[in-house]
Amino acid sequence: MIAQNPYELFRAECQTALAAALAKSLPDIKQPTIVLKKTPNIDYGQLATSLCFELAKQLKQKPTDLAKQLSDAVDKSGFDLIEKVEPAGAGYINFYVDFAKFSALIFTSIKELDKSYGFVKTDQPQKIIVEHTSVNPLHPIHIGQARNPTIGDTIARILQLRGHNVSRHYYIDDVGRQSSVVAYGYAKLGKPKPTEKSDHFVGKIYTVTCCIVEINRLKKLQAKAADNPEELAKANKELDEWVSISAELREKYPVLFDTLLKKISFDDDPEGEISRLNRGYEDGQPAAKELIREVSDLCLDGFRATMQRVGVTYDSWDWESDFVWTPQVSEVMTKLQSTPFIFNEKGVQQFNADKAANTLNLKAKLGLSPNNEVPPLTLVRADGTTLYTTRDIAYTIWKFRHAEKVINVIGMEQSLAQLQLKLALYALGHGKDADNLVHFAYNLVTLPGYKMSSRRGHYITFDEVLDEAVRRAYEEVTKRSPMLSEAEKHNIANFVGLGAVRYALIDVDPGKPVVFTWERVLNFETNSAPYVQYTHARACSIIRKAGREPENVDYGLLAEKLEKELILNLANFPDMFIEATEYLKPAMIADYANALADKFNTFYNAYPVLKADNPKLGDARLALTKAIQTVMRNTLNLVGVTAPEKM
């Protein structure tokens, strides 16, 4: 017999048994909802209910008496897995599982289901779009942004294994002004061939161009604000900052800086040139299209290479510009204009998000307090070009033509924009879509001391972090396993380094800000991917050395507390997976993997497998080791980390 979710089977038995006991013992009361929870300690059994505390009040009896009465009333004869039921503590009812039977069920299930053990399928599969990464194609992906694809990819993986039809989308934001900035610099240089990884190449052009254009703009502002002390002071301050950035950049990239400076100096009005390019791109002018798509593609090629290293893939690359060039954005505008939520201020059209929320009675539904006044959203600039969120409305509507649910993995600094977007959907009559739009927000990753800034060139690239991780892992391998061949060392260093980074980025609750330090991301000790990988390799080593399949295993021999706890951990995997998926908590998986590895290492040190006291016990422990190895591998794969047989 096998079960997708052995614990669920036990839970169902306890539930039925207790319901029967309630009906028999307390026939006059309304049947309460039975909640069975896992116990904090194996000594309290495997499931428990605190039902008697509530009943006690209702019936004016002592909880301990009720617990005793109900425990006695449970007839376990019709059930397979219930060993005993006991009252405990101040009024709990504890259910103990028959470990021999339970173990047999779990071990058989793990062996049979193998790679699919734990991945319990939903009975309501949906078509889900997970939009993640979506880094602007202007510069390399930096470590702050790297939290996004790691979370997004894990969410996509778990939803897919849950049985949903998942599509991973990358939204290419090529329409904003910043794309015109980099394209302008790229054109000024004569569209050069990249001399390095293409996104790094584009990033340098972007930063240097930004800097030169900013200084140019601020100098003009300075001249204009000569008689306005307040504005002048502000301009001076900003100018000082950019001048110091220009010194940094000039030192780092002397040729590029001077070339760009010279070429840009031929233009009287670089800012105007950039605005014209931006306008031309939105209008779909062929020259602008060719230029901006070319530079964006260069950058995206680099992104694809980086993401391939960490096992992140995409099913669809969606260009923002496509929504502007087709009537989709203008259709949204037309429809919005027919709602009562559009108003004009100084000639620009705005969406009154707060009025929409109030009129459509959405505040309570969305968990907003009544005095939370949602700021209005500007939809179109005075020059007729659109803004990011306006285009995002059209994009979101498009996404819902291809999916029932959309999960946007986007930083929490965009919470307001995502809320305005949602309100716009309701206003447009896309209420069902809005209901199914999820903003998965995560907090920023900062460098100690200052915030990363792509425009200023202040960032650590994801590539650098990955390289450094692999380099440190190589040092570690060399230190620990000097006898290995160079090829083996490099192979191990690769999956250890990359795994460490993925794990570290997924491990922290997304709501918490992360201050980036190398020590934090590149940890090779307990509570890291390398720790779990090492533990997995250890289990593999035992299995390899055993060289045999355990036969006719007597699971009753696994009687040590630690062994039982391990079995429960294995049984718990499906529940954990379901919870992590339903509540979108990818960090849970990393924690589970670490806890399982932790317990196995304790077991490893305390109880010999191959040299167990007798062969029967050895076989039972070998079966346990194999089951743990399977589950640990499944867990690592779930978060995109290699599960090695040796390291």
Added chain:
RNA sequence: GGGCGAGUAGCUCAGUACGGAUAGAGCAUCAGCCUUCUAAGCUGAGGGUCAAGGGUUCAAAUCCCUUCCCGCCCGCCA
């Protein structure tokens, strides 16, 4: 000023959706364990008014209120 997110051991974090039994890890510190299945490991010690105060409850880190502190947002940027 308003909104959102966070505050748990010296440091980094679990646990909070659904209140439940002694609040868990790791790092760092100290003391141990490699002629026995991979020491990227294990064992043990010390370390906590769960930001503060109040409330609800048989029961609060978890729910409610107030306050404090930190981060983010409140652009014709994305």
